[in-house]
Amino acid sequence: MNTRDADPGRGNGERGSPGAPAAGVMSKLVSRVRFTAMQARVGVLVLLCVFFTIRSPFFFTSTNLVNVLVNGAVIGIIGSAMTLLLVARQVDVSVGSAIGFAGAVFAVIARDYGMAWGVVGAIAAAMAIAGINAVAIIKFRVNSILTTLATLVAFRGASKLVMDGRAVRVEGFRFLGRTRFEVGGIEIPVAVIVLLLVVAVFYVLMRLTKYGQQMYAIGANPQAARLAGIPLERQVGIAFVLTGATVALASMIVVSQVGAVSPTTGERMEFLALTGVIVGGASLYGGRGSVIGTLVAILILAVLDNGLVLLQVQSFWQEVSRGVLLLGAVVFDQLGRREAEVRMDV
Amino acid sequence: MTYVTVPDAPLLEIRGLSKHYGTIRALDDVSFSLDRDEIVGLLGDNGAGKSTLVKCLSGAVIPTAGEVYLHGDRKVFSTPAEARDEGIETVYQQLALVDIFDIPANFYLGREVVRDGWRGMLGILNRRLMRKRARAAVEALPARFPNLDADIETMSGGQRQVVAISRAGFWGGRLLLLDEPTAALGVKEAAAVLEMIGAMVSSTETDMAMIVISHNMEHVWSICTRLLILRQGRLVADLPKSETTRQEVVAHITGATA
Ligand SMILES: Nc1ncnc2c1ncn2[C@@H]1O[C@H](COP(=O)(O)OP(=O)(O)OP(=O)(O)O)[C@@H](O)[C@H]1O
Numbered sequence: 001m002n003t004r005d006a007d008p009g010r011g012n013g014e015r016g017s018p019g020a021p022a023a024g025v026m027s028k029l030v031s032r033v034r035f036t037a038m039q040a041r042v043g044v045l046v047l048l049c050v051f052f053t054i055r056s057p058f059f060f061t062s063t064n065l066v067n068v069l070v071n072g073a074v075i076g077i078i079g080s081a082m083t084l085l086l087v088a089r090q091v092d093v094s095v096g097s098a099i100g101f102a103g104a105v106f107a108v109i110a111r112d113y114g115m116a117w118g119v120v121g122a123i124a125a126a127m128a129i130a131g132i133n134a135v136a137i138i139k140f141r142v143n144s145i146l147t148t149l150a151t152l153v154a155f156r157g158a159s160k161l162v163m164d165g166r167a168v169r170v171e172g173f174r175f176l177g178r179t180r181f182e183v184g185g186i187e188i189p190v191a192v193i194v195l196l197l198v199v200a201v202f203y204v205l206m207r208l209t210k211y212g213q214q215m216y217a218i219g220a221n222p223q224a225a226r227l228a229g230i231p232l233e234r235q236v237g238i239a240f241v242l243t244g245a246t247v248a249l250a251s252m253i254v255v256s257q258v259g260a261v262s263p264t265t266g267e268r269m270e271f272l273a274l275t276g277v278i279v280g281g282a283s284l285y286g287g288r289g290s291v292i293g294t295l296v297a298i299l300i301l302a303v304l305d306n307g308l309v310l311l312q313v314q315s316f317w318q319e320v321s322r323g324v325l326l327l328g329a330v331v332f333d334q335l336g337r338r339e340a341e342v343r344m345d346v
Numbered sequence: 347m348t349y350v351t352v353p354d355a356p357l358l359e360i361r362g363l364s365k366h367y368g369t370i371r372a373l374d375d376v377s378f379s380l381d382r383d384e385i386v387g388l389l390g391d392n393g394a395g396k397s398t399l400v401k402c403l404s405g406a407v408i409p410t411a412g413e414v415y416l417h418g419d420r421k422v423f424s425t426p427a428e429a430r431d432e433g434i435e436t437v438y439q440q441l442a443l444v445d446i447f448d449i450p451a452n453f454y455l456g457r458e459v460v461r462d463g464w465r466g467m468l469g470i471l472n473r474r475l476m477r478k479r480a481r482a483a484v485e486a487l488p489a490r491f492p493n494l495d496a497d498i499e500t501m502s503g504g505q506r507q508v509v510a511i512s513r514a515g516f517w518g519g520r521l522l523l524l525d526e527p528t529a530a531l532g533v534k535e536a537a538a539v540l541e542m543i544g545a546m547v548s549s550t551e552t553d554m555a556m557i558v559i560s561h562n563m564e565h566v567w568s569i570c571t572r573l574l575i576l577r578q579g580r581l582v583a584d585l586p587k588s589e590t591t592r593q594e595v596v597a598h599i600t601g602a603t604a
């Protein structure tokens with residue numbers, strides 16, 4: 001195999017370690033910065049909730065809050081996998097198209113052969129796309145943005161082919177998207193439970209396991225990771241397969257929620273997820289990010305969407321506000337990094 | 347750790363090692379052998395092929411031609427992990443540390459220890475054990491060590507160098523490859539690092555040898571027993587320190603042979 005060092009992406013690691021127990025003075029400072037960033041995220045979320053509660057009598061009701069969670073569920077599920085990818089300096093922008101394609105395959109097969117085969121088809125479709133992405137990135141060493149941009153375009157078209165360009169209805173698939181369990185007088189939708197499970201799984205994977213530790217190393221310094229004997233290709237490949245699994249799950253939730261699949265199903269979800277992941281503290285330069293940060297960020301975005309609708313603000317403002325948040329997060333990230341650099345020179 | 351050994355075979359033997367990058371002969375038909383307890387200084391100008399030689403031995407680069415024997419046993423390394431498993435520890439010129447990790451995480455990079463039982467099967471890390479062992483190793487070192495918990499990015503160049511060398515020493519092994527261990531160090535720091543390297547070889551009971559690369563001849567001179575000189579990929583001299591002078595070595599490096 002070729003040994004021209006490491007990955008397509010180069011450059012040195014960025015700040016934000018996964019699990020170094022903080023006790024040293026410097027690492028205390030560094031972790032305090034991270035803690036503040038996390039606090040800032042939670043603070044923004046709380047402030048938004050307070051603001052919308054004051055301005056609208058409908059916001060702080062259990063029905064509405066559950067709606068907020070439901071609206072964030074699909075993005076949160078794919079956002080969890082996206083966080084893992086960004087930590088290892090990879091990205092997958094094909095997830096929206098993949099959700100559309102897996103949904104289309106699901107709908108068509110379910111219509112003709114029954115629901116169980118539809119589920120199998122959706123999983124196979126999502127895994128096929130993940131496999132194509134992984135092979136192109138690992139075997140042919142194509143940059144992950146370019147690879148997944150190509151699959152984004154191709155599978156948007158493919159799903160239109162599968163559906164003959166028309167929406168397909170899916171009847172009687174309620175469980176993932178519409179079933180609710182009563183917990184303490186509040187009806188919790190299955191989708192929200194799935195979201196929390198996915199976040200928990202990715203949390204454990206990234207913070208507590210050898211795999212997670214190696215993914216942070218790969219993102220922070222791919223050359224060092226390779227020289228240390230970490231199997232970069234295998235670990236990154238696993239992350240794309242995990243992304244495929246979350247796509248399969250997300251596509252079934254979407255189909256179940258909407259009861260139909262259209263040629264635009266899943267469109268722009270990659271951008272919503274990526275926005276959440278970056279507002280959540282991950283960096284395209286790798287080595288940084290956490291699923292908890294992503295979860296909080298996606299809740300911020302969901303609350304914002306919901307609140308602006310309740311206040312009957314023109315919907316264009318939702319997009320503007322999302323962009324402002326993203327810009328704010330990126331600037332905040334850059335400021336934090338400068339600070340770290342200054343500290344290093346002390 | 348025990349390795350397959352052939353009695354009386356040298357610890358390391360290289361025969362006809364070459365590495366070509368297109369038309370560039372980074373390493374050209376290099377042969378030499380190394381006995382246990384030897385500390386060999388590898389010298390040469392920029393681009394002479396020193397790092398390439400080290401990388402061929404560490405599995406980071408696959409040689410175009412040539413053979414490597416450890417204790418008489420032929421070895422072919424296609425990954426750094428394979429060389430490491432044969433007891434070859436390397437400190438690369440670019441250090442190969444992960445900035446965002448602390449010292450224990452860097453020591454165990456690529457060799458992370460998981461917990462026992464079902465947690466181990468899930469790949470759950472045993473951070474406490476790795477920390478404990480790293481701490482014990484760090485405390486046994488002669489060099490004054492930076493804080494164990496600090497992330498590498500908060501450390502000075504000298505401290506990073508100490509961490510990288512200590513990592514190699516931590517794992518022991520039978521062949522230690524140090525590429526520019528004293529580059530970018532101040533006089534005092536360099537002296538401390540050199541002292542630490544010397545202590546590492548003499549302190550181990552097992553067979554061990556070391557190849558040290560440096561631009562600074564004084565640094566090499568102070569710890570090595572033998573000098574290898576590369577010029578444009580070729581081994582132009584192999585001299586015991588006792589039988590040569592600094593002037594002669596410089597002449598070999600520059601090609602102005604007397
Ligand atoms: N990956 C590579 N691709 C092409 N050429 C390379 C590569 N690596 C090294 N070389 C070339 O091989 C030659 C030897 O390089 P090497 O890094 O081994 O030198 P060196 O003796 O370590 O130099 P320095 O003292 O500057 O570290 C140089 O001419 C270099 O340009």
Ligand SMILES: [Mg+2]
Pocket residue numbers: 396397398439525
């Ligand atoms: Mg070099």
